[in-house]
Amino acid sequence: MVGLCTWGATTTGLCALPESTPGAAFEEANRLYERGLFAEAAQAYDRLLQQGFRSAAVLYNRGNAFFKAGQLGRSIASYREALALAPRDMEIRTNLRFARDQVRGPTLQSSAVQDAFNLLTLNEWTALAVVPFWITILLSIVSLWQPLWHPRLRPVIRTFGSLTLILATLTVAAAALRYGQRLGVVIAASAPVRNGPFEESPVLFQLSDGAEIRIIESKEHWFRIQAGSGQSGWIHRDHLTTLTG
Amino acid sequence: MRIGWETMRQSALLPPAIERAFRPVHRLACLWALTGSCWGAMVTANVDRSVAPVGEPITFTLNFSGAEPEQPPEIPVVTNLQITFLGPSRQVIVSNGRISSSVSLNYAVTAREPGEYVIPALQIPVGNQVLRTDPVQLRIVRHDPRTQLAFMRLVLPNREVFVGEVFPVEVHLCLRDRVENIANVQLSPLQVESCTQLRHVRLPHRTERNEFGQFTVIPLQYSLVAARPGSLRIGPVDCSFVAEITPEGGRRDPFAGLGLGLFRSGETRPVSVSAEPQWLQVRPLPEDGVPPEFNGAVGRFTLALQAGPTNVAVGDPITVKVQIRGRGVLDALKLPEQPDWHAFKSYPPTANTEVTDPAGLEGIKTFELILVPQTAEVRELPPLRFAFFDPETRTYQRLASAPVPLQVRAGAPTPMPALAMDRTAGPAPALPTHDILGLKQQLGALAVGSTPWVQQPVFWAVHSLPVLAWICAWIWRRHADTLASDPRRQRMREARRRVRHTLVHLQKLSQTGPPEAFYAALFRLLQEQIAERLDLPASAITEAVIDERLRPAGLPDDVSNELHELFQLCNQARYAPGGLSTDLPTVRRRVEALLPQLQQLQI
Numbered sequence: 091m092v093g094l095c096t097w098g099a100t101t102t103g104l105c106a107l108p109e110s111t112p113g114a115a116f117e118e119a120n121r122l123y124e125r126g127l128f129a130e131a132a133q134a135y136d137r138l139l140q141q142g143f144r145s146a147a148v149l150y151n152r153g154n155a156f157f158k159a160g161q162l163g164r165s166i167a168s169y170r171e172a173l174a175l176a177p178r179d180m181e182i183r184t185n186l187r188f189a190r191d192q193v194r195g196p197t198l199q200s201s202a203v204q205d206a207f208n209l210l211t212l213n214e215w216t217a218l219a220v221v222p223f224w225i226t227i228l229l230s231i232v233s234l235w236q237p238l239w240h241p242r243l244r245p246v247i248r249t250f251g252s253l254t255l256i257l258a259t260l261t262v263a264a265a266a267l268r269y270g271q272r273l274g275v276v277i278a279a280s281a282p283v284r285n286g287p288f289e290e291s292p293v294l295f296q297l298s299d300g301a302e303i304r305i306i307e308s309k310e311h312w313f314r315i316q317a318g319s320g321q322s323g324w325i326h327r328d329h330l331t332t333l334t335g
Numbered sequence: 336m337r338i339g340w341e342t343m344r345q346s347a348l349l350p351p352a353i354e355r356a357f358r359p360v361h362r363l364a365c366l367w368a369l370t371g372s373c374w375g376a377m378v379t380a381n382v383d384r385s386v387a388p389v390g391e392p393i394t395f396t397l398n399f400s401g402a403e404p405e406q407p408p409e410i411p412v413v414t415n416l417q418i419t420f421l422g423p424s425r426q427v428i429v430s431n432g433r434i435s436s437s438v439s440l441n442y443a444v445t446a447r448e449p450g451e452y453v454i455p456a457l458q459i460p461v462g463n464q465v466l467r468t469d470p471v472q473l474r475i476v477r478h479d480p481r482t483q484l485a486f487m488r489l490v491l492p493n494r495e496v497f498v499g500e501v502f503p504v505e506v507h508l509c510l511r512d513r514v515e516n517i518a519n520v521q522l523s524p525l526q527v528e529s530c531t532q533l534r535h536v537r538l539p540h541r542t543e544r545n546e547f548g549q550f551t552v553i554p555l556q557y558s559l560v561a562a563r564p565g566s567l568r569i570g571p572v573d574c575s576f577v578a579e580i581t582p583e584g585g586r587r588d589p590f591a592g593l594g595l596g597l598f599r600s601g602e603t604r605p606v607s608v609s610a611e612p613q614w615l616q617v618r619p620l621p622e623d624g625v626p627p628e629f630n631g632a633v634g635r636f637t638l639a640l641q642a643g644p645t646n647v648a649v650g651d652p653i654t655v656k657v658q659i660r661g662r663g664v665l666d667a668l669k670l671p672e673q674p675d676w677h678a679f680k681s682y683p684p685t686a687n688t689e690v691t692d693p694a695g696l697e698g699i700k701t702f703e704l705i706l707v708p709q710t711a712e713v714r715e716l717p718p719l720r721f722a723f724f725d726p727e728t729r730t731y732q733r734l735a736s737a738p739v740p741l742q743v744r745a746g747a748p749t750p751m752p753a754l755a756m757d758r759t760a761g762p763a764p765a766l767p768t769h770d771i772l773g774l775k776q777q778l779g780a781l782a783v784g785s786t787p788w789v790q791q792p793v794f795w796a797v798h799s800l801p802v803l804a805w806i807c808a809w810i811w812r813r814h815a816d817t818l819a820s821d822p823r824r825q826r827m828r829e830a831r832r833r834v835r836h837t838l839v840h841l842q843k844l845s846q847t848g849p850p851e852a853f854y855a856a857l858f859r860l861l862q863e864q865i866a867e868r869l870d871l872p873a874s875a876i877t878e879a880v881i882d883e884r885l886r887p888a889g890l891p892d893d894v895s896n897e898l899h900e901l902f903q904l905c906n907q908a909r910y911a912p913g914g915l916s917t918d919l920p921t922v923r924r925r926v927e928a929l930l931p932q933l934q935q936l937q938i
Contacts, residue, residue: 112778112781113778116778120774120776121685123774124682124683124685124705124774125652125654125705126652126705126707142781143778143781144781144782145778145779145780145781145782146775146779146780146782147775147777147778147779148778148779150774150775151774151775154771154772154773154774157771158771175782176779181772181775184771184772185771185772188771189771211787212787212788212789213787213788216787216788216789216794217788220798223798223801224801227801227802227804227805228801230805230808231801231804231805231808234805234808234809234811234812235808235812237812261789265787265789
């Protein structure tokens, strides 16, 4: 018989890498969703976010879980947060549009200009402005250092300078649109909008789950809001979730 | 116990000195053994192998026991065989207290042409008797790897395979029985054309006997899937190793097979073998009779389905577990669309594959999916339909599970948002005809901090740097331009710079000397400083300038006198260095006291 003890070294083996904690938690949350345990899945995604694992995928999947769990407002808020991180993600845009289509009653509609600005994140707008800014400054310094090159560099400096101004203006506009107004989404099945910040104040109108509103001011547990119909009034803080950035 | 003297000598187990000392003893023992057993003389003829390729020598041996011919016998001429006498070898055997001796006469037999040969029976006179041998048959073949110490071969399926079918290819490493052990095995990857290699596994080795001898076969099985039809090349594959070989006629190590190898009497030899490529015919799947639910599965499968719970409300999830068991590419197996399940909303299934054979050809794939009944009219879960192509029968096969009875009651579906109507709300919109898109399966890039760049101080600090650099460059340029447009100022700056340098030089010279150099430097310093004040070239400054230009310009008398004295010291050093003051530090201090007064002079 031939001894072959050394042979085994030639065969290859698969090396299983241990899964990272956020990846495993994400998988587990997805599994809960696939089992139809949507509320539990949403909680699992929430835990991931609380641990600092914030990504467009987690927010998007949480939006899906909220939607399947019947929490339309929370799903819209989650999709909007996901969109702020990945503004050109077609899946997020599709599901947000689909969720918005389910909202009954008045809701804030974004304009085409806002949609155009929202195609890029604020950091992407900033990066777009910063690049020509640096080029302009560097070329200007070169021009000061070598005055003989100035006539040749002047048109280039002017072009990049103009580009910097335009893009900086657009960046400021994008920042103003994003931070100049506070937005919120109704998360209650029915949210009464009152004349004043008191439970005793008469109800002006009702907002339904998922309605997006603009927040004008706040007082203790109340927000003064403007609905999509243009009407304004006071809504209790518990009926609303505010959107971040 | 057997002791082979020649074997010991040939394998160099005894040092030459010991061999020389024991040679007489050995000869005596041989003589005694021969004389003691002459009456039982016999001869046998044999070869080390009966099959060999053309040109490779075969060892033909005549073994004499009990007697020994005086001359090696002549072997009759055999056409196309070349027979050459190599020499004798002796053995003294001590067995169970008996001593016997034998002599082997070795011949090398080499054939020039393939064919069947017979070395005829020999009649050999030994002493007063004639010993006879039996005829020996030889088979000479053309070159064949199987005549070597080791060879490799590829074993492909003996039939055509189909695209998508998983099929085994075996690589056999065949080792002649003389190979005791192998080590340092290096096996190259199997080269395959347009095939996906799933996995490979080593099968238990076996013994194989053929016309060339006995071999140990070590099989390695690869599982492949053809990706396209046509004639595909499989191979080559190479292997190299170090073989431990038993010498011809030597004993095998009884422990070698256990991997212990206690008695390493054999030689080691590096061996390289290669299996030539072979061609495999791959056919496309037939286009006729393709079932509508066929989605590319090739192999042979069975289907089982479980569903639960079966008593649900509309909108409640039902977990369906589908098991597909069989032989095929399980990893690529997918569930086909089920048009009969239109009354259910289905979610993408999760899948788990369990392989049941080492080669990965057979196993079970389990799908788990969620179905949600949409109406209360649902009475059963319709059969799940699955189709595959069976390469053995060359036909498409259809499978269907048994329908699962369900009790679906009306109830709240998966809770859609409870929407409050307001005064402006219109009629309730119809239920959506489609659903949201599915989950993302990749966690994606994590957002590091939510604060945008424009709100971070670091961002503004970094981007203020180029602005500061530009401001510095602008100031520097303005300054350079101003200097360029004012030659007098430029000259004065240059003169001040030279005065500063000369003053430093003067300080060094006041301590180290020599005095001549000190006073020369002092003269240049005075020239530079006065020239700077008068806006004249330094070379134009002499002592006369003091009275002609400086005193009228308002230079105090004591400063003028001091200046005269210093000029005179310089002139003395230049023209009469013999009576020169050597208290240089004092002179330097006088100069340092004078210079500020000169610099304050406004002309």
